[in-house]
Amino acid sequence: MARRSKAQLAPDAYLTLVRAHERLAGGMHSLFKQHGLTQATYNVLRILRGAGPEGLPCSSVGDRLVTRVPDVTRLLDRMERDGLVRRERSSEDRRVVLAFLSDEGRARVDSLDEPVLAAHLAQFEGFTTAELESLISALGRFLEPVPTAD
Amino acid sequence: MARRSKAQLAPDAYLTLVRAHERLAGGMHSLFKQHGLTQATYNVLRILRGAGPEGLPCSSVGDRLVTRVPDVTRLLDRMERDGLVRRERSSEDRRVVLAFLSDEGRARVDSLDEPVLAAHLAQFEGFTTAELESLISALGRFLEPVPTAD
DNA sequence: CAGCGTTCTCTGTTGAAACGAATATAGAGG
DNA sequence: CCTCTATATTCGTTTCAACAGAGAACGCTG
Numbered sequence A, B: 001m002a003r004r005s006k007a008q009l010a011p012d013a014y015l016t017l018v019r020a021h022e023r024l025a026g027g028m029h030s031l032f033k034q035h036g037l038t039q040a041t042y043n044v045l046r047i048l049r050g051a052g053p054e055g056l057p058c059s060s061v062g063d064r065l066v067t068r069v070p071d072v073t074r075l076l077d078r079m080e081r082d083g084l085v086r087r088e089r090s091s092e093d094r095r096v097v098l099a100f101l102s103d104e105g106r107a108r109v110d111s112l113d114e115p116v117l118a119a120h121l122a123q124f125e126g127f128t129t130a131e132l133e134s135l136i137s138a139l140g141r142f143l144e145p146v147p148t149a150d
Numbered sequence C: 001c002a003g004c005g006t007t008c009t010c011t012g013t014t015g016a017a018a019c020g021a022a023t024a025t026a027g028a029g030g
Numbered sequence D: 001c002c003t004c005t006a007t008a009t010t011c012g013t014t015t016c017a018a019c020a021g022a023g024a025a026c027g028c029t030g
Helices: A006-034 A039-054 A058-064 A072-081 A103-123 A129-140 B006-034 B039-054 B058-064 B072-081 B103-123 B129-140
Strands: A085-089 A097-101 B085-089 B097-101
Touching: A006 A039, A006 A103, A006 B006, A006 B103, A006 B129, A039 A058, A039 A072, A039 A085, A039 A097, A039 A103, A058 A072, A058 A097, A072 A085, A097 A103, A103 B006, A129 B006, A129 B129, B006 B039, B006 B103, B039 B058, B039 B072, B039 B085, B039 B097, B039 B103, B058 B072, B058 B097, B072 B085, B097 B103
Parallel strands: none
Antiparallel strands: A085 A097, B085 B097
16 A cells, blocks of 8 residues: 555545544444433533532533533523423522532433443453553544634 | 553543544534535535436435435435535436536535645644554544444 | 623524434335 | 335424524623
8 A cells, every 4th residue: 555645644534533433422322312311411411420519500511511512501401301400590690500410310320320331341342452542642632722713 | 640441541532532523523514614515515515526427316325424314305405405416316216316416516515625625634734644544544443343233 | 889891691593403204116926 | 917015215393403692690990
């Protein structure tokens, strides 16, 4: 195989990344769906669990989401309707609305820890730890530059 | 840094992949948007350009899309409304509908070749060709197993 | 304490994705 | 010729994403 130029490699790398994401995220999507969740709602549950009993402002939830969601309000609306979260207007700053994990929400996210980990291990089954570290390092380089690329 | 187990690395790798995809795909999304396209419509244009003047059945278009689209009909509806594609029922098999690239569609996709390549080169700017090949190889390993993972 | 800019959240609306059911044609078998 | 199954596409409906704009509260300044 002749040496390929970056003009050939870059589009190929992008396409491969998209396909790999499609494959992996699709698997996680179906797993979440079996439990009545989506990737976004699961992420919110994880975030709120990490935030502890203090709760977290809606805007902070949006900031910490891996995939950008332009409308956290309605996302939390659905989750509150499903009894996964609880909302309460902050007494200190009455602009902010704090979101908390409900008992049902905590139970749901806890019950998913094991299946999610198993799914991840299965997805990366053919990789050695060194290969995984290399992959993480390579992909992590995309996250360094400032996101304000207009 | 101590050696990390796969149980620690796998979720991290997944998260990093999702974040990297979010970053890269987001950039492409805004690029396409400036030209009145989405990632899906751009992919359809690329597919139809590759298919040539013979056209391509709608179902084949759906199969070749990188991201799975459950409703090719309405996707092509919008593109036909925008004058990007043309459809015609096959005379050989009257079940299939062949999709063709219109002149406008061809001009649109041709005009994007350069910006898209430039965007990809910018995204992978900090990578050497060897690193790119390594990344492609690693990500490509997710695509090998059969997709019928129920 | 009144005005002003900023931040945070909600709402209205449009467009698209997702899922399922329905229609139409082709091809095989009796 | 008729039926039956498989394939290709379309349509109906619900749900979610995306974008813009409005309302409410905070902090600062004069």
